[in-house]
Amino acid sequence: MLGDSKFKVFLDLINTASKDELIWMNGYLNGMVQAQVAKAATVAAPVATAAPAVNKITIVYGTETGNSKRLATEFATRAKQHQIHAKVVGMDQYRLTDLPKEEYLLAVISTQGEGEPPIAAKKFYDHIHQNGFKLSKLKYSVLALGDTSYPLYCKTGEDVDEQLKKLGGERIAPLQKCDVEYEEDANGWFQQVLQQLHSQQTGSVEAVTAAPVAPAKKAGKQKYAGKVLTAINLNDHGSNKETWHIEIEADGVEYLCGDSIGIYPENPTSEVEAVLAVSGADANKIVEFKKEQVTIYDLLKYKINIIHLTERLVKQYADIVQQEIPATKMNLLDLLKIYPVKDLSQFEEIIVKLNAMSPRLYTIASSPAAHDGEVHIVVVKDQYHINGETKFGLCSDYLSYLEEGSTQNFFVQPNKRFRLPAAEKDVIMVGPGTGIAAFRSFLAERDATGATGKNWLFFGEQQFATDFLYQTEIQNWYETGVLTKVNLAFSRDQKEKVYVQHKMEQHGAELFQWLEGGGSFFVCGKKDPMSVDVEKTLLGIIAEHGNKTGEEAKLYLEQMEHAGRYEKDVY
Amino acid sequence: MSKLSAIEKIKVESNALRGTIRESLQDEITGAIREDDQAVIKFHGMYQQDNRDRREERAEKKLDRLYSYMIRLRLPGGFISAEKWLAANDVAGENSTGVIKITTRQTIQLHGIIKAKIKPTIQAFNEANLDSIATCGDINRNVTCSSHPNESPLHAKVFAFADKISTMLMPKTKAYYEIWLDEEKVADKKVEEDPLYQDRYMPRKFKIGIGIPPNNDVDVFTNDIGLIAIIEDNELKGFNIAIGGGLSTTHGNHETYARLATVIGFVDTEEKVLKAVYEILTVQRDFGNRSDRKLARLKYTVDRLGIDKYKEEVEQRTGFALEPARPYEFLRRVDNYGWEQNHEGRWYYTLFIENGRVLDDEKLAMKTALNEVAKTGKSSFMFTANQNMIISDVAAEDKELINDILAKFNILEHTAAASAIRKNAIACVALPTCPLALAEAQRYMPSLISKIEPLLVKHQLEQENIIMRMTGCPNGCGRPYAAEIGLVGTGPGRYNLHIGGDNEGERLNTLFKENLDEDSILAELDTLFTSFVSKRATGETFGDFTNRSYIQN
Ligand code: SRM
C-alpha cells in the first residue's frame, strides 16, 4: 500500500529500531488510529512540531516488578519529543508535600498481593487515602497495571483514580486498566493523554474505565486441567528445605520458556471445618458469591481466601460485627473465635464479601521443545512462624501433597520480557533456589533446539549434599557442553556464607566479557535479598571491569534492560 | 615382565602424589574427584566413598551419588593424647558423620566428609598435630603394636619402635603440606627425592605390626612384616622378624590366598632392626608384582621367590645376616578388659567398644563419657587392634575420678556385662560406606551375636573365649581368616563360614560352609557347639577342636 520511497523509509525505520522502539511505534500508531476512531480529538494527530498547551508534567509510578517504571520512563521520553518536560519519579521517592502544587500528574501503578499497592507505593497510597487536604490545581490520569487472573483486577489503580478525584483532582483521561499484555492499552492511554495536553480546553472526563479486555484476546489465560505425572521432593534427608519437582501433563498446552503457570490453592479442610464449627453454619446452604450459587462449604474450601485476611477485610469484618478490631492481618477462624458474629446472617454477609482465592504463580521449569505436552514446576514449601509455631504457605503446602495421577488445574501466565535471545547469543543465568526453574526451561530448550550460544549458570542453595536441585541434569548439560560454565554457591557448607553474587564477583572479569560480547543476563528467584544483591554486584562488576563510574554502570545496565538483555523473574 | 597396572602409571605421573587434586577440589559441580586423583588421595590418607544406602533414592531426586571422604589418621601403636582425642572429636562433630571408628589397625577413621570439608578437616587435624599421611595407598600403613602396657615393663621401649619405623617409612613428598595445608611449593625438587619409594612407591599396601608375647592382640602374623619382641630376663633383646603375612582373597580367584607371616630370623640392635625392615621393603619394591594388583602383596613375592631367596636378598642389602629366630610364646589375642595396673603403679582401663564405633546412642553415651575422661587431662588413650580402647596412664590418685565418670555413664557396667563372644568379636565397616562390601558386617554382627549368645548359654559355653570375626567381603579387614569362627560376606545376607583357626593367631581357619544365610549360620553353629561340648578334650579350644574334628579329617 505504501509507495516504494515511503516503504523504504518505513523499512529503514523498523529495521534499525530496538524491540522497545518497535513496541512504542506500534502503540503510537495504534493510539492514533484509536484516537481517530474515538474522535477524541478533531485536531490532526500530534506531530513533534506542534507546541503543546502544557509543557510540564510529572509522572509517578508505583511498581513491584518494574513494568510501571518501564512504562513511565518510556512515556517521559515520548513526552519530550512533544516538547513536554516530564519529571519521572517513583512513588517511594516522591515528596508528598509537592502533591498540592502539582498541575499535571500521571500515575502508573500496579496492583499486588490481594489488591494491595506495591510496597514502594504504600506511603503514597496511604497518604492520598487520608483526606483532609485538597488538590484543587490537580489535573491527572491513572494507568493501572494488573492481571485479570487476580480477583481484584487493578484494584490499586482504581483506588488511586478515585481518591485523586475525591481530593478535588480533575481527570484529563479515563482510568485505563491493563492486563499482563499491557503495551497496547498503555500506549493508547498515553496517546489520549498527549492529545489532552495538546488541546487547549482540557475539560474534565467522566470516570469511564476501559472495559476489561475480551477473554478472546487472552490466549495466555487459557485454563488447563492437567494430570499430575510426578511429584518428587528434590531435597535429600538432612535438608532444611522441601522443594517439589512437579510434572503436569496437559495435551496441547501452549507456553514459552520464561512463562509461569497460575494455580488456585484450596483451603485446608481442617481450617474450613473449624470455621463451620465455630460459626455453626450449614455447610450445604447455598449462598451467592460473585453472581454464582455455591454451597457455603465450597465457598470456604475453594472460592475465597480465609487465611491471613488483609487489613481492609479485617476492618470490613469489624464494621459488620460492630466491634473494635486492631488493624492487622488475621485468619477468618481467629476473627470468629475472638470477635464472634451475632448470627448466621452476619457470618454469611462476611464470607461473601471476602476476597476470591488468588492464584499463585510458578515459573515453568520445562521447555516446549523438550517436554512436549507437559509443564514442570519447582515449588519450595513456604514456611513461616507465628509465636513459635511453624506454619506452611497455603499453595506450596497444598502442592507438596499432590498425588500422582490426580488432576490439577492451572493457567499459563506469559512473561513477554523474560525470553531467550537468538540462538547464537550468549546467556548468563542466575537462579538460586527455585529460581532454577526458568533456567532448567532455558537449558532444556537450548539443548533440544541445538542453540549455539554459550550458557553460564549460577546456582545456589544451603547445602551441596542435600539441596543441589537438578544436580544430575545440570551435570549432564555441563558434560555435553550445553552449559559452558557453572558456578555454585552453597551458603552453609563453610563458616562464612557464600551466595551467588560472591561467585559472580569471583568471575567478574569474564562475566563482563560475556556482557560486552552481547550476552544476556537473567535473574530468577527470590526478589529480596537475592535479586537486589545480584543487581548491586552486577553494577559493581560493570563499573570495575569496564572502568566506569557508578552512574555510567547504571546507564550501561539500563541500556541492557532496554535492549531486553537484562531481565528478572523475581518474587 | 608383563604390562604395568593402571595404578602404576598414575603413581609415576602423579608429580610426587599431587596429581590434579587441586583442580579436582575446584570442580564445584560434583562431590567426586577426578578418577586418577581417587588413587592419589589414598596416599594422603583418604578414600572417596559414597553412601550406598542412598544411591537409588537420590537418583530419583535428580541428585548425584552422595560422595564423601573417609579420612584415616596415622597413630603409630594406636596412642593418642587426651587433647588430640578431643580435637578429633571436634572435627568429627563439625565435618563428618560424628561417629569415630576405631579400626583393626589401632587408629581412627572419620566418615562422610564432603569435598568442601576435606581441607578444613585436615587443617584442624594439623592444628592438633595429627596427620593422615600414608595411612592408605601403596605405602607403609599405620604400624601396629601390642597395646597392653601392663603386659611388660618394656612396653614403652617396644612401643617406641612403632614410631621410629613409621617415621622412617614416611614418603618424602611435600604434596600433603602443599595441597591441604597451603604451604608454598617446594622450589628444590631434591628435597622430595625418595630413595625408598622413588616415584613408583610400593607395588601394593604394606603393613607392619609389632607383637609383644604373650599377647598377640595385633595379629602380628597377618602383616607383611611382623616383629616379635624378644624379651629375656626383663630385657628387650631384639626382634624376631616374620614376613609374608596377608589375609585378602578374592572369591573365585584361586591364585589368591590368605597367608600368615613366616619367621625368618632375629635381629638385636635398633639400628639393625630398622635396616632389616627397610630392606625388606626395598626387596618387595623391586620384586613385587606390579602388573596384577591381586598378586602384588609381599606374601606372593615371598612364595614366588622362595622364602630363602627373599631372605638372602635382604641380607645382601643390609650387609648382615639374620640370626636364628629366638623362642617366644603367644598365649592370647583378646583384650584384658577392666582396670589393670602396670609395674610403675599406673592404671589402665580397657573398655569394650562394639566394632570400634564411638558414638552416643539412646543406650549409651560412649562418646560423651570418653570426652569427659579426656577433659580431666588425667589420662591418655590407646586403641587396640580389636577395635577397643584403653584409658591409659592414670595415676593412682586419679583412678577414682576416672572410675566415677565411667560409672556415671554406665561404661563399667557396659564393659562388664558384654558376653565373651561379643567382646572378642571383630566386624569390619562394610555397608554403607565401603564400596567393596558384598554384605553387611558391623551393622549386622551385633544382632547376629544376640542370637548366638543363647546357643552358647544352652551349651554352657558362654565363658569360652571364642574368637569370631565377620567381614562384608573376602578382603579380610576384620581378619576373619585368623579367627576360630570366620564369617566372610558373599552377597546380601550371605556368608561363608570358616572354622578351625586357633585362639592365638598362629593358624588360619578353613572354609567350612559356603553362602549361608542367618538361619543356616545359627544351625551350623548349634551343631558345632553340640559336638564341641560332648567331644572336646580337656582345655581344648573351640578352634583346635573344630580343626581336629572337621578340617584335619
Ligand atoms: C577400617 C578397616 C576395617 C575396620 O573395620 O577396622 C578397613 C577398611 C577398609 N579396607 Fe581394609 N580395613 C582395615 C584393615 C584391613 C586388614 C586387617 C589388618 O590390616 O590388620 C586387612 C587384611 C590384612 C591384609 O592387608 O591382608 C585389610 C585388607 C583390605 C584389602 C585387601 C588387601 C589385599 O591385599 O588385597 C582391601 C582392598 C584393597 O586394598 O584393594 C581393603 C580396603 C579397605 C577399604 C579402604 C575399602 C576400599 O578400598 O575402598 C575399607 C574402608 C571401609 C570404610 O568405609 O571405612 N582392606 N584391611 C581397617 C583399617 C585398618 C587401618 O587403620 O589401616
Ligand SMILES: Cc1cc2nc3c(=O)[nH]c(=O)nc-3n(C[C@H](O)[C@H](O)[C@H](O)COP(=O)(O)OP(=O)(O)OC[C@H]3O[C@@H](n4cnc5c(N)ncnc54)[C@H](O)[C@@H]3O)c2cc1C
Ligand atoms: C512471577 C512469580 C513466579 C514464581 N515462581 C515460583 C517458583 O517457581 N517456585 C516457587 O516455589 N514459588 C514461586 N513463586 C512464589 C509463589 O507464587 C508463592 O508466592 C509461594 O509458593 C508462596 O505461596 P503460598 O500460598 O504457599 O504461601 P502463602 O499462604 O501465600 O503465604 C505466603 C507468606 O504470607 C505470610 N502468611 C500467610 N499466611 C499467614 C498467616 N496466617 N499468618 C502470618 N503470615 C502469613 C507468610 O509470610 C508466608 O510466608 C513465584 C511468584 C511469582 C510472583
Ligand SMILES: Cc1cc2nc3c(=O)[nH]c(=O)nc-3n(C[C@H](O)[C@H](O)[C@H](O)COP(=O)(O)O)c2cc1C
Ligand atoms: C504476587 C502477585 C500478586 C498480584 N496481585 C494482583 C491483583 O490482586 N490484582 C491485579 O490486578 N494484578 C495483580 N498482579 C499482577 C501485577 O499487577 C502485574 O503483573 C503488573 O504488570 C505488575 O506491574 P509492576 O511490575 O509495575 O509491579 C499480581 C502480581 C503478583 C506477582
Ligand code: SF4
Ligand atoms: S572387608 Fe571388605 S567389606 Fe569389609 S571393610 Fe574391608 S573391603 Fe570393606
